[in-house]
Amino acid sequence: MTVKSNRVGPIPLWVLPLALGIIVMFLPWLGVGYSTVRQVQLALLLSLLVSGLNLSLGFAGELALGQAAMYAGGAYTAGLLSRAGCTDIVLQILAGGSVALLIGVITGIPGLRLGRWSLAMTSFFLVLLVPDILAIFSDETGGRSGLRGIQPATLFGQPLSQENFYVVMTVVTIVWFVVMRNIVVSRHANALRVLKQSPVLSSSLGISVFRMKLLAYSLGAIPAGLAGAMFAGMDLYVSPETFSFALATTILAASVIGGSASVYGAVIGAFLMQYVTNASSGHQSYSLLITGAFLILGGVFLTGGLTGLARTLWRRFAARRSAEPVPTGPIYDDVPSVDGQLLSVEGISKAFGGNRALDGVTFTAAPGRVTALIGPNGSGKTTLLNMICGFYRADAGRITLGSSRLDGLSPHNVARAGVARTFQTPNIPADTTVLETVIAGRYAGHRATVAETILRLPRYNRVRRADITEALRVLDMVGLRYLEDAEATALPLGQRRLLEVARCVIDNPGVLLLDEVASGLDEDEVERLAELIRMVRKAGGTVVLVEHNFDLVLSLADGIVALAQGQVMADGTPEEIKTDTRVLSEYLGVEVDDGAESGGVALLERAFDEAPEGGAPTAVEGREGQ
Numbered sequence: 001m002t003v004k005s006n007r008v009g010p011i012p013l014w015v016l017p018l019a020l021g022i023i024v025m026f027l028p029w030l031g032v033g034y035s036t037v038r039q040v041q042l043a044l045l046l047s048l049l050v051s052g053l054n055l056s057l058g059f060a061g062e063l064a065l066g067q068a069a070m071y072a073g074g075a076y077t078a079g080l081l082s083r084a085g086c087t088d089i090v091l092q093i094l095a096g097g098s099v100a101l102l103i104g105v106i107t108g109i110p111g112l113r114l115g116r117w118s119l120a121m122t123s124f125f126l127v128l129l130v131p132d133i134l135a136i137f138s139d140e141t142g143g144r145s146g147l148r149g150i151q152p153a154t155l156f157g158q159p160l161s162q163e164n165f166y167v168v169m170t171v172v173t174i175v176w177f178v179v180m181r182n183i184v185v186s187r188h189a190n191a192l193r194v195l196k197q198s199p200v201l202s203s204s205l206g207i208s209v210f211r212m213k214l215l216a217y218s219l220g221a222i223p224a225g226l227a228g229a230m231f232a233g234m235d236l237y238v239s240p241e242t243f244s245f246a247l248a249t250t251i252l253a254a255s256v257i258g259g260s261a262s263v264y265g266a267v268i269g270a271f272l273m274q275y276v277t278n279a280s281s282g283h284q285s286y287s288l289l290i291t292g293a294f295l296i297l298g299g300v301f302l303t304g305g306l307t308g309l310a311r312t313l314w315r316r317f318a319a320r321r322s323a324e325p326v327p328t329g330p331i332y333d334d335v336p337s338v339d340g341q342l343l344s345v346e347g348i349s350k351a352f353g354g355n356r357a358l359d360g361v362t363f364t365a366a367p368g369r370v371t372a373l374i375g376p377n378g379s380g381k382t383t384l385l386n387m388i389c390g391f392y393r394a395d396a397g398r399i400t401l402g403s404s405r406l407d408g409l410s411p412h413n414v415a416r417a418g419v420a421r422t423f424q425t426p427n428i429p430a431d432t433t434v435l436e437t438v439i440a441g442r443y444a445g446h447r448a449t450v451a452e453t454i455l456r457l458p459r460y461n462r463v464r465r466a467d468i469t470e471a472l473r474v475l476d477m478v479g480l481r482y483l484e485d486a487e488a489t490a491l492p493l494g495q496r497r498l499l500e501v502a503r504c505v506i507d508n509p510g511v512l513l514l515d516e517v518a519s520g521l522d523e524d525e526v527e528r529l530a531e532l533i534r535m536v537r538k539a540g541g542t543v544v545l546v547e548h549n550f551d552l553v554l555s556l557a558d559g560i561v562a563l564a565q566g567q568v569m570a571d572g573t574p575e576e577i578k579t580d581t582r583v584l585s586e587y588l589g590v591e592v593d594d595g596a597e598s599g600g601v602a603l604l605e606r607a608f609d610e611a612p613e614g615g616a617p618t619a620v621e622g623r624e625g626q
């Protein structure tokens, strides 16, 4: 077992920032001057803005620059409420956060629906439009000259002194960061990391790409709204110039320098950028240039920002203190039953332009059996897997799993219907432990809402406990439990392939699709994998094995479907396929005399002897018996 890296001795790491936050809260009483307190206030507001960006950029991998617009939304909401007589700071903050959330949802839906860079573009234009929108409603907002007449804030009917207003600001900031920390160390953040790694992986695990991105972007709007409301109460004047493109770039620079995939990176980056902005305040014309320089420096020299650097150093230190992990070996006996379903593919066709990749393919894969799909390169195996997984729409035919029809479903709904898959190149999120990687396989099937997560309500705790228990069980099964805290992407290929299988089987899939799962493995690893597949079969799983390693196919498969040019050229038992003349001639490129069974097998064996290890067989020259 490696050393857990989220503790300093007996103290959890989160205690340190919390203690620092409490010290910052009492700065005015510690003899710190007004101008410093003002800078701290601005840095706190900036850290809230940056934390929102971190949620979408750092965790969901979606660049969204709209924080400045949501900040404006919060500020004007609080300002207008104040002018209308509602001076209570708590109500203003709640209203500011809600309006910002609304802006996030309204701009996020079209931005995310449109595709790849559209949210970045939508949010960028949103920031540019802020002054114009405010100008349109100038009667209420004061237009370009700003909103005046904001009354000093009150709390439960009592006027707030400057010091007490400062305390409210620090408390709100601390509370938000506790909320954010609870999101970031939860299964939701784990799912966001999956999304950041690859939308295809996300869909294959049943995680809706659109919903997760919208969740991250909308949640990220809330702190901007809180900050806006507090900004209005602090300055009692709101000008459109505050919410400029320069602010958007400052937020981005702070996120990059602090570390966008980090909670506390937002605070570090914000304090640093606030210091830089303040120090360069005498050179307004250079401010964008200075921010740009920080952005480039952070992007080039600090991948993962300052917190990323600190995390790397800490891990090295922790690894040095920890003993080498001890392999426990697989515990193959401990396999609960798997509810495999019948996968039925009927007459599936798919053309890409004029290229018919699949042409009326029909086969079934039954529970408790391994069904292998073989065929030469370009015969349509991967296309068929992608059709089953919902990444391509069929031109004709139907696909069912048990009683559910799969064709026509979106990829994440196909996964939820029970289809689990591995990838030709293992697809594992960065910055994720072995345990978290496996747990991601349970995210879609076992829900706890964001509110339950933030408040750590009983259902969240129940789901979380089950996540860990089940993940340890399947890690035991594949023999990787001793690596549960190791970084998953750092594992060698063989272990990453086992890990993918563990992630697939954790939530009892109806069918398990293994895409060239043995490629690149040595003999021992292939044997271990084969043992694992046999175990899933024995437990009742439905396994579809797309594989070029014919030895493995012959030793594992109960049935083999051979494809050629998008059509099924043979479908039978390994014994039948071994002697099928079409398979021999079209898959192996061998000319075969009719009925020459034993010679066909001899040629087949020769072809596989000559094949590169684990690779597809090459054509064997000459006729049988030569």
Ligand SMILES: Nc1ncnc2c1ncn2[C@@H]1O[C@H](COP(=O)(O)OP(=O)(O)OP(=O)(O)O)[C@@H](O)[C@H]1O
Pocket: 352, 355, 356, 357, 375, 376, 377, 378, 379, 380, 381, 382, 383, 384
């Ligand atoms: N997205 C696509 N656009 C156009 N053509 C495609 C696409 N995907 C696959 N094809 C074509 O469909 C045919 C089948 O390809 P596919 O990748 O499914 O074969 P395969 O049997 O998996 O090959 P390999 O063993 O090399 O992975 C090929 O002619 C390929 O060029």
